[in-house]
Amino acid sequence: MKITNTLTGKKEELIPLNPGEVRIYVCGPTVYNFVHLGNSRPAITFDTFRRYLEYSGYKVILTQNFTDIDDKIIIKANEENVDSLEIAERYIVQYWKDSMALGIRPANFHPRTTHYVDEIIEFIEDLIEKGHAYVSEGDVYFDVSSFDSYGKLSGRKLEDLIAGARIQPGERKKSPEDFALWKAAKENEPYWESPWGKGRPGWHIECSVMSTCILGESFDIHAGGSDLIFPHHENERAQSEARYGKPFAKYWMHNGMMRFAGSKMSKSLGNFITIKEAVKKYGKDAIRYFIFSKHYRSPIDYSEDLLQEAKTAVTRGNQILNDFEQSLGDKQPFARKSSWISEKIAEFKAYLDDDFNTPKALALIFEMINEVANASDELRKLEAFHLVRNEFGPVLGIFELPESNHFDIDGLVKILIDLRSQFRKEKNYEKSDEIRGRLMELGIKLMDTPDGTKWSF
Numbered sequence: 538m539k540i541t542n543t544l545t546g547k548k549e550e551l552i553p554l555n556p557g558e559v560r561i562y563v564c565g566p567t568v569y570n571f572v573h574l575g576n577s578r579p580a581i582t583f584d585t586f587r588r589y590l591e592y593s594g595y596k597v598i599l600t601q602n603f604t605d606i607d608d609k610i611i612i613k614a615n616e617e618n619v620d621s622l623e624i625a626e627r628y629i630v631q632y633w634k635d636s637m638a639l640g641i642r643p644a645n646f647h648p649r650t651t652h653y654v655d656e657i658i659e660f661i662e663d664l665i666e667k668g669h670a671y672v673s674e675g676d677v678y679f680d681v682s683s684f685d686s687y688g689k690l691s692g693r694k695l696e697d698l699i700a701g702a703r704i705q706p707g708e709r710k711k712s713p714e715d716f717a718l719w720k721a722a723k724e725n726e727p728y729w730e731s732p733w734g735k736g737r738p739g740w741h742i743e744c745s746v747m748s749t750c751i752l753g754e755s756f757d758i759h760a761g762g763s764d765l766i767f768p769h770h771e772n773e774r775a776q777s778e779a780r781y782g783k784p785f786a787k788y789w790m791h792n793g794m795m796r797f798a799g800s801k802m803s804k805s806l807g808n809f810i811t812i813k814e815a816v817k818k819y820g821k822d823a824i825r826y827f828i829f830s831k832h833y834r835s836p837i838d839y840s841e842d843l844l845q846e847a848k849t850a851v852t853r854g855n856q857i858l859n860d861f862e863q864s865l866g867d868k869q870p871f872a873r874k875s876s877w878i879s880e881k882i883a884e885f886k887a888y889l890d891d892d893f894n895t896p897k898a899l900a901l902i903f904e905m906i907n908e909v910a911n912a913s914d915e916l917r918k919l920e921a922f923h924l925v926r927n928e929f930g931p932v933l934g935i936f937e938l939p940e941s942n943h944f945d946i947d948g949l950v951k952i953l954i955d956l957r958s959q960f961r962k963e964k965n966y967e968k969s970d971e972i973r974g975r976l977m978e979l980g981i982k983l984m985d986t987p988d989g990t991k992w993s994f
C-alpha cells in the first residue's frame with residue numbers, strides 16, 4: 538500500500554516498523570463544544586483507514602486523544618462558572634454519541650491530557666536537562682534553535698519563522714518562534730503543581746507525551762487535519778525527537794479541510810453544522826458517502842445539495858439491497874469465491890492501496906449495486922450483493938446492514954401519539970387504547986403527562 542507522507546511530500550510504500558502491525562496516533566478534538574462535521578472528517582477517515590488495514594491483514598493499534606485542558610475550555614468553564622473538567626466531560630459524552638451515530642469505531646486508546654500531567658512534567662524536565670527547553674518565570678519554552686530539522690514537516694525555514702513571529706504580551710520567551718511547554722497559572726485557571734510552580738501543560742506537548750507513552754518512542758503513522766501541520770505537528774515532532782533522539786512518526790498523514798462558505802469549518806469561527814444535526818438531516822451513510830466521495834487529502838466544501846444527492850444515492854442503494862435481500866426469502870445468501878469476485882476484490886484493494894482512494898472504491902460499490910439491480914444472471918446479482926454487504930461495505934462503513942440508525946423512530950412514534958390524541962379528542966377510546974396496546978406489544982410505552990404524551994422503550 539502507498540500513502541502520501543507529508544514529511545517527504547511523496548507517496549511512499551507503507552512499511553510498518555514492526556512487520557504486520559501498524560501503530561497510529563490521530564489528534565482528536567478539543568472538547569469545549571459540540572464536534573462538527575469538519576471534525577468528523579479525520580475521525581471517519583482514519584477509522585476507515587484502520588478498517589482497511591485490518592481488512593488487508595494488519596493488526597492496528599489506533600490512539601486518538603481528547604484535549605481536555607485548553608484556553609477555550611477554561612473560558613467556557615469560567616463563563617458557566619463550572620469546573621473545566623465538567624465542560625470537557627460534557628462534550629466527551631456528546632462525542633461518543635456523535636461518533637456512534639456516524640458508525641465510527643472507538644480507537645484502541647482514547648487518552649485525555651489531564652490524565653497524563655505527571656508524564657508531561659517528566660517529559661519537560663528531560664527536555665530542560667538535554668538543553669532543548671528553558672524556564673522563564675514559571676513558564677517553560679522549547680528552544681526551537683536547538684532542534685536542527687525544525688520546519689522540515691511543514692516545509693518552513695527557521696529564518697522566515699523568526700522574521701514572521703512576534704512575542705505576544707504575557708509571553709516570556711527568548712525568541713519569538715519558541716513555544717510553550719508549560720504555562721504558569723493565571724488567576725481563575727486550573728493548575729497542577731510542578732517543579733516550575735503552579736501551571737498547566739501547553740497544547741503541543743500533550744500529543745508528544747500521550748502518543749509515545751501509548752505507542753512507543755517511534756511509531757508508524759501520525760495523523761490529523763492539515764490545519765495541524767504547523768505549528769502543532771511541527772512542534773510535536775521537535776519535542777519528541779529532541780527527547781528521544783530517534784524518528785518520532787515514520788509517516789504523517791493529513792486530511793484536507795472541510796470548508797463552509799470558503800473558510801475552514803471551525804468551532805472557534807462558529808461556521809459549522811453539528812454532527813447531530815447532519816445525521817438527523819441526511820443519515821450516517823449519506824455523510825460517509827459525502828466524505829468518501831473526495832480524496833481525503835483534498836479540501837471538501839460543505840454543500841447541502843451534495844449531501845442531499847448523497848442521501849438520494851444511498852437511499853436508492855439501500856432500497857436495491859433490501860429488495861434483493863427480501864427476494865432471497867429464507868435462502869441464505871451464499872456466493873462461492875468466483876474469479877469475478879476475486880477480480881473485484883483486487884480492484885477494490887488496488888484503489889485503496891493507492892493512497893486510500895475512497896472515491897474510486899465508492900464508485901466500485903455503486904457499480905456492484907447496479908449489478909444487484911440489473912444483472913441478468915442471478916448468480917452475478919448474488920456475487921455483487923455479497924461484495925457490497927460482506928466485503929466492501931464493512932470496510933467503508935456503509936451499506937453494512939439494512940440501515941436503521943438514520944431511521945427516525947422518534948418521528949414515527951410521534952405520528953402515532955398524535956393519532957391517538959386525535960382519537961381521544963373524538964372520544965374514540967377503543968382506537969386510542971388499541972394504539973397504546975399495540976405499541977406496548979413492541980416494547981414502546983406511552984406515558985400521559987401534563988406536558989403531553991411521552992414515550993420510552
Ligand SMILES: Nc1ncnc2c1ncn2[C@@H]1O[C@H](COP(=O)(O)OP(=O)(O)OP(=O)(O)O)[C@@H](O)[C@H]1O
Nearest residue numbers: 565566567575576578761762794795802803804805
Ligand atoms: N474543518 C475541518 N475539516 C477537517 N478536519 C478538521 C476541521 N476542523 C478541525 N479538523 C480536525 O479535527 C480534529 C479536532 O480539531 P479541533 O478540536 O482543534 O477542531 P476545530 O474545530 O478546529 O477547533 P477550533 O476552532 O477550536 O480550532 C483535528 O484533527 C483537526 O485537524
Ligand SMILES: [Zn+2]
Nearest residue numbers: 564565744769
Ligand atoms: Zn495533537
